[in-house]
Amino acid sequence: MARKRSDDKRRRILQAAVKVFARKGYFAARVAEIAARAGVADGTIYLYFRGKEDILVSLFDELMAEHVERASQEMQAVEDAPSRLRLIAEHHLRALGADRDLAVVFQVELRQSTKFMERFTASWLGRYFDLVGSVIEQGQREGTLRADVPRKLVAKAFFGTLDELVTSWVIGRKDYDLALLAGPAVDLLLRGAAAAGASTSGRAVLSVAAGRGGR
Amino acid sequence: MARKRSDDKRRRILQAAVKVFARKGYFAARVAEIAARAGVADGTIYLYFRGKEDILVSLFDELMAEHVERASQEMQAVEDAPSRLRLIAEHHLRALGADRDLAVVFQVELRQSTKFMERFTASWLGRYFDLVGSVIEQGQREGTLRADVPRKLVAKAFFGTLDELVTSWVIGRKDYDLALLAGPAVDLLLRGAAAAGASTSGRAVLSVAAGRGGR
Amino acid sequence: MARKRSDDKRRRILQAAVKVFARKGYFAARVAEIAARAGVADGTIYLYFRGKEDILVSLFDELMAEHVERASQEMQAVEDAPSRLRLIAEHHLRALGADRDLAVVFQVELRQSTKFMERFTASWLGRYFDLVGSVIEQGQREGTLRADVPRKLVAKAFFGTLDELVTSWVIGRKDYDLALLAGPAVDLLLRGAAAAGASTSGRAVLSVAAGRGGR
Amino acid sequence: MARKRSDDKRRRILQAAVKVFARKGYFAARVAEIAARAGVADGTIYLYFRGKEDILVSLFDELMAEHVERASQEMQAVEDAPSRLRLIAEHHLRALGADRDLAVVFQVELRQSTKFMERFTASWLGRYFDLVGSVIEQGQREGTLRADVPRKLVAKAFFGTLDELVTSWVIGRKDYDLALLAGPAVDLLLRGAAAAGASTSGRAVLSVAAGRGGR
DNA sequence: GATGAATGAGCGTTCATTCAT
DNA sequence: GATGAATGAACGCTCATTCAT
Numbered sequence: 034m035a036r037k038r039s040d041d042k043r044r045r046i047l048q049a050a051v052k053v054f055a056r057k058g059y060f061a062a063r064v065a066e067i068a069a070r071a072g073v074a075d076g077t078i079y080l081y082f083r084g085k086e087d088i089l090v091s092l093f094d095e096l097m098a099e100h101v102e103r104a105s106q107e108m109q110a111v112e113d114a115p116s117r118l119r120l121i122a123e124h125h126l127r128a129l130g131a132d133r134d135l136a137v138v139f140q141v142e143l144r145q146s147t148k149f150m151e152r153f154t155a156s157w158l159g160r161y162f163d164l165v166g167s168v169i170e171q172g173q174r175e176g177t178l179r180a181d182v183p184r185k186l187v188a189k190a191f192f193g194t195l196d197e198l199v200t201s202w203v204i205g206r207k208d209y210d211l212a213l214l215a216g217p218a219v220d221l222l223l224r225g226a227a228a229a230g231a232s233t234s235g236r237a238v239l240s241v242a243a244g245r246g247g248r
Numbered sequence: 249m250a251r252k253r254s255d256d257k258r259r260r261i262l263q264a265a266v267k268v269f270a271r272k273g274y275f276a277a278r279v280a281e282i283a284a285r286a287g288v289a290d291g292t293i294y295l296y297f298r299g300k301e302d303i304l305v306s307l308f309d310e311l312m313a314e315h316v317e318r319a320s321q322e323m324q325a326v327e328d329a330p331s332r333l334r335l336i337a338e339h340h341l342r343a344l345g346a347d348r349d350l351a352v353v354f355q356v357e358l359r360q361s362t363k364f365m366e367r368f369t370a371s372w373l374g375r376y377f378d379l380v381g382s383v384i385e386q387g388q389r390e391g392t393l394r395a396d397v398p399r400k401l402v403a404k405a406f407f408g409t410l411d412e413l414v415t416s417w418v419i420g421r422k423d424y425d426l427a428l429l430a431g432p433a434v435d436l437l438l439r440g441a442a443a444a445g446a447s448t449s450g451r452a453v454l455s456v457a458a459g460r461g462g463r
Numbered sequence: 464m465a466r467k468r469s470d471d472k473r474r475r476i477l478q479a480a481v482k483v484f485a486r487k488g489y490f491a492a493r494v495a496e497i498a499a500r501a502g503v504a505d506g507t508i509y510l511y512f513r514g515k516e517d518i519l520v521s522l523f524d525e526l527m528a529e530h531v532e533r534a535s536q537e538m539q540a541v542e543d544a545p546s547r548l549r550l551i552a553e554h555h556l557r558a559l560g561a562d563r564d565l566a567v568v569f570q571v572e573l574r575q576s577t578k579f580m581e582r583f584t585a586s587w588l589g590r591y592f593d594l595v596g597s598v599i600e601q602g603q604r605e606g607t608l609r610a611d612v613p614r615k616l617v618a619k620a621f622f623g624t625l626d627e628l629v630t631s632w633v634i635g636r637k638d639y640d641l642a643l644l645a646g647p648a649v650d651l652l653l654r655g656a657a658a659a660g661a662s663t664s665g666r667a668v669l670s671v672a673a674g675r676g677g678r
Numbered sequence: 679m680a681r682k683r684s685d686d687k688r689r690r691i692l693q694a695a696v697k698v699f700a701r702k703g704y705f706a707a708r709v710a711e712i713a714a715r716a717g718v719a720d721g722t723i724y725l726y727f728r729g730k731e732d733i734l735v736s737l738f739d740e741l742m743a744e745h746v747e748r749a750s751q752e753m754q755a756v757e758d759a760p761s762r763l764r765l766i767a768e769h770h771l772r773a774l775g776a777d778r779d780l781a782v783v784f785q786v787e788l789r790q791s792t793k794f795m796e797r798f799t800a801s802w803l804g805r806y807f808d809l810v811g812s813v814i815e816q817g818q819r820e821g822t823l824r825a826d827v828p829r830k831l832v833a834k835a836f837f838g839t840l841d842e843l844v845t846s847w848v849i850g851r852k853d854y855d856l857a858l859l860a861g862p863a864v865d866l867l868l869r870g871a872a873a874a875g876a877s878t879s880g881r882a883v884l885s886v887a888a889g890r891g892g893r
Numbered sequence: 894g895a896t897g898a899a900t901g902a903g904c905g906t907t908c909a910t911t912c913a914t
Numbered sequence: 915g916a917t918g919a920a921t922g923a924a925c926g927c928t929c930a931t932t933c934a935t
Binding site: 144222 | 273275276330352356359360361362363365366369384387391392393394395397398401402404405407408409410411412413415416418419420429432433435436437438439440441442443444
Binding site: 289 | 894895896897898
């Protein structure tokens with residue numbers, strides 16, 4: 034453990050950083066302000082983090098590892114893929130909907146640069162997509178999900194939809210319960226927006242493109 | 249004609265800015281580098297823009313106004329809502345898939361801060377959502393789209409899915425044709441991921457939440 | 464020429480730097496103070512120099528190149544090696560004795576670190592030793608200087624003596640004319656400190672060691 | 679015995695400091711690195727020294743007092759001034775030639791600033807010059823050294839020459855035995871660089887000081 | 894309009910020193 | 915005496931912006 038004395042100080046710095054990053058933005062955020070808000074001296078920051086950037090990266094690494102793990106565990110409560118997707122979505126929206134500052138950091142600050150995005154994608158998001166992808170695969174095997182849709186596309190639609198819901202909520206500053214949207218969102222993803230009986234013209238294209246698309 | 253030369257400089261500055269913002273990121277981008285790449289003096293930038301931020305904002309305002317307008321026109325080629333959504337999606341993916349630097353700016357750099365995000369949402373994205381929303385409403389009226397799903401939710405799923413597709417493409421650096429994903433993505437949105445005949449348990453929740461969720 | 468506009472500004476910065484380095488020492492010297500004393504903005508320094516260290520290095524490179532050149536020219540006024548050594552010594556002591564701040568910079572600040580010392584040795588001092596060495600060689604050829612003393616040793620004694628005279632003068636802060644010591648110092652170097660007729664026991668050792676000694 | 683352990687720590691700190699100062703330079707040297715190398719905690723340094731500067735000053739005061747004392751004793755082994763100068767020179771070169779790190783500290787680090795230089799001059803160097811000066815005076819009284827040369831000049835030439843030899847050796851990093859240069863250097867100082875019988879053109883200056891002719 | 898030299902505010906980080914344990 | 919976590923003052927440098935030419 035690289036930590037010196039108190040995990041308490043480390044936690045206070047991270048909490049302060051969430052507030053400051055969310056209110057000022059990563060670049061405009063001042064290390065001195067984070068320190069002041071955490072109740073430590075400026076230099077103390079550097080006993081716990083390598084620098085300003087390491088604070089942001091640590092926020093993401095440490096807090097989110099927990100959430101992916103938790104989503105993975107929570108979904109075990111049910112068996113079928115559709116239900117599991119619903120639980121994951123609920124957890125996703127609940128976790129970010131519970132703390133707007135944290136949501137700002139995740140929806141906005143962590144996407145500052147392609148550098149952060151790549152890191153974001155490579156670690157947390159990668160594992161998240163793996164989790165969702167495995168549930169989708171399960172659904173296709175058990176017959177609850179269409180097998181003619183590329184798994185990656187479904188995963189991206191799933192994540193993209195949730196991500197947009199969170200971003201809208203963060204930016205809109207309206208005070209509704211984000212987690213309540215999990216059910217409708219997953220229902221839409223599963224049943225589609227088309228009216229029953231309506232024919233959709235996407236079929237041909239779909240079969241052509243099936244299997245394509247990297248991440 | 250002086251006017252013409254000026255417009256040329258302005259365009260060159262914006263084009264240079266796209267390259268520099270995409271490669272360095274907004275904060276790390278140097279005004280001097282944009283000027284050099286545009287072939288103008290540093291000070292000349294300030295004859296055309298109020299400052300660095302104004303370049304980014306102008307990029308978005310000017311280039312994207314065109315895309316929303318074009319998407320609106322292109323969709324007139326077909327009548328029914330599902331087809332129109334497909335055309336809009338194709339245009340969305342084609343426009344960003346044609347220029348990765350531009351895509352980086354839109355997917356990453358323009359989302360630097362809540363300030364940019366809010367401006368982004370208020371102008372271009374607002375009109376884009378209005379466009380998509382009106383098509384969805386049309387679909388609900390004409391019976392091609394389910395009427396029991398909140399329009400805003402469908403619009404967010406539509407945009408969120410496309411946005412995630414673009415972001416994945418940008419970050420992944422793999423060289424596939426983004427526009428080919430429009431058909432499968434819209435098909436998924438319309439028909440859903442659930443296998444035919446599978447019952448989804450989201451119904452009850454959906455009806456409870458129907459009508460909720462602002463942005 | 465890397466310089467932008469005015470050589471005047473560059474010169475003013477160098478002159479200010481001599482004062483500040485001499486009074487505060489290199490490390491304690493503040494770039495802001497140099498700028499203020501030169502009458503330019505802090506940032507202007509960086510239009511003319513790569514950084515604080517480059518100011519010190521430039522001081523040395525630019526001002527001293529001139530002195531070596533001048534010493535080389537001045538000594539041409541006479542023919543025999545002893546006279547030439549006297550002229551070089553006079554120039555050395557006159558140049559540094561004319562400006563105590565400059566002397567402080569050369570005797571003290573430029574010797575901050577082995578890094579500076581090595582650079583110092585490699586460029587200016589190297590050429591200076593070459594100059595002195597060539598005069599000594601001339602003297603040995605023409606028969607005015609002993610041939611049984613390693614040239615490098617004589618050169619080091621020559622430089623070391625002058626260097627110590629300057630350093631003593633700088634540190635002592637007494638107000639005598641440094642250049643007046645050139646004659647006596649060179650006389651001592653040439654004729655030695657021993658009384659005529661006194662036998663010195665160094666001979667054997669000398670011949671053993673003759674030819675040794677790197678720099 | 680606590681006293682013994684303390685002295686041991688103090689010595690270890692000083693030894694560590696020589697290494698660190700020599701390798702990094704005084705300013706770049708980190709107190710923490712000295713502590714680590716000495717095997718004590720950072721704070722422990724301050725139980726033995728007032729601060730970083732005090733370590734350097736103490737190094738010089740304590741280690742060099744010993745050397746001056748020893749040089750003074752060693753020269754008693756012989757009687758005449760020339761021999762005594764030779765012994766002092768040998769001791770000077772041997773002491774510094776035995777430990778390059780120590781030599782770096784003395785030739786380079788201790789000359790960082792006029793402040794150090796003045797202190798250096800006032801204490802150790804002052805006593806060293808007194809010692810050398812008294813030997814020169816003795817030589818002039820006993821008739822082995824010319825009486826027409828200012829004692830201080832001879833002392834400065836003596837020290838300056840040795841100092842330059844040490845500095846060259848330190849900077850040059852060549853691996854010859856520094857102490858072997860004592861003989862030739864003192865021989866040069868005593869007998870001069872001029873060839874026997876050669877008339878030196880310094881005569882005019884010399885005759886001012888009532889000097890003698892060439893040998 | 895165009896230039897580019899000049900400006901100067903602004904800040905992340907280091908590290909000598911302290912002091913509670 | 916010894917420790918080492920905590921402190922916080924201090925500063926070189928960058929770069930968006932200005933303005934005299």
